[in-house]
Every structure is written in structure tokens, then in C-alpha cells.
Amino acid sequence: MSANPRLAALSEAGVSIWLDDLNRELISSGRLARLVEEYSVVGVTTNPTIFATALADGEAYADQVAELSKNGASVDEAILTLTTDDVRDACDVFMPVYEATGGVDGRVSIEVDPGLAHDTAGTVESAELLWRTVDRPNLLVKIPATDEGLPAISQVLAKGISVNVTLIFSVDRYRGVLNAFLTGLEQAREHGVDLSTIHSVASFFVSRLDTDVDARLDAIGSEEALALKGKAALANARLAHRAFESVRDTPRWRTLADDGAHLQRPLWASTGVKDPDYPDTMYLTGLVTEDVVNTMPAATLEAFADHGEVAGDTVTGRAEESEAVLDDLERLGISYPEVIAKLEREGVEKFVGSWGELTGTVQRALEKGE
Template sequence: MATTNPRIKALSDVGVSIWLDDLNRPMIGSGDLQKLIDEQDVVGVTTNPTIFASALKDGTAYNEQVKQLADQGAGVDDAVFAITTEDVRNACDVMRPVYDATDGQDGRVSIEVDPRLAHETQKTVEMAKQLWQTVDRPNVMIKIPATVEGLPAITQVLAEGISVNVTLIFSLERYRGVMNAFLTGLEQAREAGKELPSIRSVASFFVSRVDSEIDKRLDAIGSDEAKALKGKAGVANARLAYQAYEEVFGTPRWQTLADDGAHTQRPLWASTGVKDPAYPDTMYVVELAAPDTVNTMPPKTLEALADHGEVKGDAVTGSYDDAKTVLDQLEQLGVSYADVVAVLETEGVEKFEKSWDELLASVEGELTTAGGNADYATQEA
């Protein structure tokens, strides 16, 4: 875990855990994941339906398992579950030394609950437990979306002693709801006699998608004032989220949990690959460097950081007034923050559902090709 790259080391030295937003079977088997751990200070992995859908389309790494599943007459949902949990279990094993060395803070691999359940609390809880039991590794994290229905699911899953990666957070108000769900979950876990030090959580705040949506609206306004605000909202929003994190984890309510060994729910910056080529490709890494955070990067962003990223220390603490000014100026121009984050959450769930459908279709095709049963109709989740 000791990189020789000075740019990556500079980010780690600020207190940022570098996680990779990518996973596929060849990466695990070839030693490429281990190489990223050794050379690029990668200390965690996140997955999502889009990543798995892409992995299944490429190469032949999954053929043998698909053939076995087809021979067993597995339905497409069961096949997807088996394929994805195997990849995550194997990645957990590669990451286990990092998990041990960091006392469980890092060395984590995240796997997502079926996004079609994003608005169903109890089914989300049930699938989260099933994923946890099936992967059967202490360093797995179960991803649950921060929808209104997801919040009570987050509490219930944490109360079971299961580590959770809360995903698809866009708004500051929802983020406060997520932190409340986390604290409530830990309080319930303590009442149930669970060991709090073993429960870990991160809150994944999406960044680049905020700029994509707001920039589109600023372009439509078209004034010089609007153009001057392009590319500023994503970072400003995330910086204000960090302010909220500092506030909540400075309260007496939190302190009573910390006294029993609980760990904070670290902010995780997600969607950190820039969507607009006009922006620096390391913008969402360098400008969000802060202690006790995670930045999960797609491979291209990690490569850009290693090649030319200029980390200048903590870029977040104390930036809150400027960040608030950005959001205030957007409101004055008629860009509704409330509408933007509502649109992004709806689209975020829809995008993951679409990727999940692509994953199901891909596996269904593979099962059919492998000579399994003719009927691979999607089972009810």
C-alpha cells in the first residue's frame, strides 16, 4: 500500500482513501487489481449495474460459470446474482490484507442491491441481507440508494450489523437524512448487542452529474453570468456536504456512539470522472481532497491523477462560504436546486435500472447460447 507516485501519495496523505470504480473477473484473475493496490494506493472497489453490464459484454471470462448455471437450469436473476457475488467475493479476498491493515476502514468492495427495488424498503432489506450472507466476507459493503424508501432500509440493515455504502446522494437535505438513518441504525445495533466497531459505512455523494444537469440549464439561460457559473456547482455541493458531515459528527448524539467504538460514516465522492472535456480531468479529485473522505474513481480518472494531478492539500475545509455563494447565485439566476436534485435522483435510479436490464438481457443471451433451459423469464425480485 505504499505507492511511489508522488501525485497519488499526495492525495492519500491528505486523508483520502482511493477506491476504484470498476471491477471485472479478468482484473481479479490477472493480478491487475493487486497491482493497483501495490502501485496506485487503491484501497477499495465499488461496483454498480453499469460496471457489471460492461464486464459481461467483454471477453469470455464468464463463459464457464454461465455454462454451469445454464446446465443447472438457473433463471436469469439467479444467474446474475451468482455471477456478481462471485466477482465481489473474489475481490474481497484480494482486498483482505488492506482491510486487515486498516482495521476495517478500507479494503472494502461494494455490491449493489437490485436497483429495481429502490422504492421498496422491505425488499431492499431482504436482498441486502442475502447479498451479505452470500458474499460472506467481512469487507463487503452493501450499496443501498438514498431514496426516501431507502432511508429506513439503511437503518434496518445497519442495525443487523451489516456495513452499508449509501449511494445516489445528490441533495444536502437528503444527505442529512442519510446521516440520521446511519445514526439510528447504529443506535439500534447497539441496543441489539452488536459490536459497533465492526460496522462501517460510507455515503456516496454524486458530483459530476450535478454539473451536467446544472450546466445544461446555465447554457439555456446563456448570459455571461450564467456561463461564469458553469462547472462550479458539483464541487460546491460536495463541499457543503462535507460541512454537514463535520456538523453531524460533532454532535453529542454521535459522541455517545463514538464512545462505544463506532466509526463515522465517511463521505465518498462518486461520479468523479468529468463529463465535460472542457474541465480538468482531475477536477473532482483535486478540488475535493479532504480528510476522512473516499474518492472512487473510474480507471481513466485514476490514470489522470497519477500522470498530472496536482493535489494541493485539503481543498474543502473552510471553503463553505464560497460554496454557498455558488448555490445562491444559481438560485438567483432561476436554477432551482430542489428541482435539479429531484431530477438527478429520478434519473439516477432509472439509469441503474436500465443497466440492470441490460445485464439481465446479456446474461439471458449467454444462458441461451450455453444451451440451458429455453425459458429464462425474469423472476420476480
């Protein structure tokens, strides 16, 4: 079958389409390969929530869990084996894309233990273990953009490991991520690592900002407040993109590029629409520009395939109006720093909670398999 024309148009506009989902049945049934062929999907992201859901709902893992249980595997050992096996198989599905795009796409992400979000050394160690275990060049190791995560990002990149930086909510934090990325490449160069082998994306979370800000606007209830609903997230992401563009113009970056380095592309994450009053593709159509990734849940992918529209670049040149949105929110008493701090805290807490859910699911499965 030919590629879906709506998704093909999104891809042609410069957006790499990645799926925010992975499970064993998706791989073994051939559906993932069909998404590559028919839906222009060129990558996959995962997280503990996705793995917990897959393990809880699917029978595809039963035999392997029973074998792990029989061999006396610990919960941590079982999680490592189960998740990295899926990721490795997905990497193999995407290997032709990886080769065709020179390593830019065809990527599969796996996250370090979220409990290490405030542990720099532990994060580096976990990233190295995941990189060795999956043993595929098209892997991306996900590291959260916490204060402790930033130096870990640099250290991991310096070792030649490709990184997906996750849980970015603010433009200021994103600037810190960009600096950590450049520092990591500079350190890699000092260590003699071939910069052309390193790739990175920076996952900027979108919809959660609207969810929080819209609730505050509803509480205010004025006509001015209600008119701002659904605007904060796109404005925030567009300002982040301006920060990305500014890096490309620096001598620091150009020196690295001359040595073969690849740009760290912005990745729009959390792009499923939470409010049913909004168009279900708004975080796709509103963030179209070149050299970006949009990782989306299956429902959002299907929605765009059905009725999504590409109306040119909807990001570049919109920084001024985006700043005006955040200024208007501030005038209404909605503090951007306060909202961001809350989202960052909740983001880590949610991933830690999901890891606990995953641990519990695997523990029960191991006990059942005994």
C-alpha cells in the same frame, strides 16, 4: 514497484482512493493487486452497469455461464452467482488492506437490485442475501438513498451489515442519510451488535450536477451565467461535507463513538469529468480533505497518476463561498430543488435500466450456453 507519487500524495492528504470498476479479468490477471501496490487503491465500487459491461465484453465468464445454464439456473440465480463470485474474490484481494486499516478500507461494494429502490422490505431482504452470499467482512452493501431506502439503511445497519449508501445528490437528503446511519447504529447497539464491526460510507454524486446545471447556464447564455459553469458540483459536495462535520460535534455521535462506532465517511462518486473543457482531475483536486473516499473510473485514476496535483485541503472552510454559488444560480432562475429532484429520479431510472441490461446480457448468455 513503488507507489505512484501523485496518488500517494492524494492518499496521504486523507483521501481513500477507490476504483469504480470491477471485472473478472482485472482480478485474475493480478492487475487489481498491482493497483493496490502501485496506485494506492484501497477499495472498489461496483454497480449494475459495470457488471453488464464486464459480462458483455469478456470471455472470462463463458465457462461459468455454461455451467449455470447446464444446471438450469434462472437469470436471477445466475446474476447473484456471477456478481458475488467476483466481489468475493475482490474482497480477498483487499483483505490485507482491510486488516491493516482496521476495516476502514479494503472494501468492495455490491448493489441491491435497483428495482427495489422504493421497496424498504425488499431492500433489506436483498442486502441480507448479498451479505450472506459474499460472506466477507470487508463487503459493503449499496443501498440507494430514496425515501424508502432510508429506513432500509437503518434496518440493515442494525443487523450488523456494513452499508454504502448511494445515489445522494442533495445536502438535505445527505442529512437524512446521516440520521438513518445514526439510527441504525443505535438500533444495532440495542440488539447487542458490536458497533466496531460496522462500517459505512455515503456516496455523494458529483459530476452529474454540473452536467445538468451547465446545460441550463448555456441556455441562459449571459456572461454571469457562463462564469458559473463547473462550480455547482464542487460547491454542493463541500456543503455536504459541512453536514458531515456537524455530526461529529453532536452528543448523539459522541455517545456512539464511545461505544466503538466508526464515522460514516463521505464518498465522492461520479468523479469522472464529463466536459472536455474542464481539467480531467477537477473532482479529485477540488475535493481533498481528511476522512473521505473518492471512487473514480480507471481513466480518472490514470489521469491523476499522470498529472494530478494535491494542493492541500480544498474542502474545509469553503462553505460560505459554496453557498454563494448556489445562491447565484437561484438568482438566475436555476432551482436547486428542481435540479436535485430530476437527478434523483434519473439516477434511479439509470440504475434500473442498467439492471435490465444486465438481466438481458445474462439471459442471452444462458441461452447461448444451453
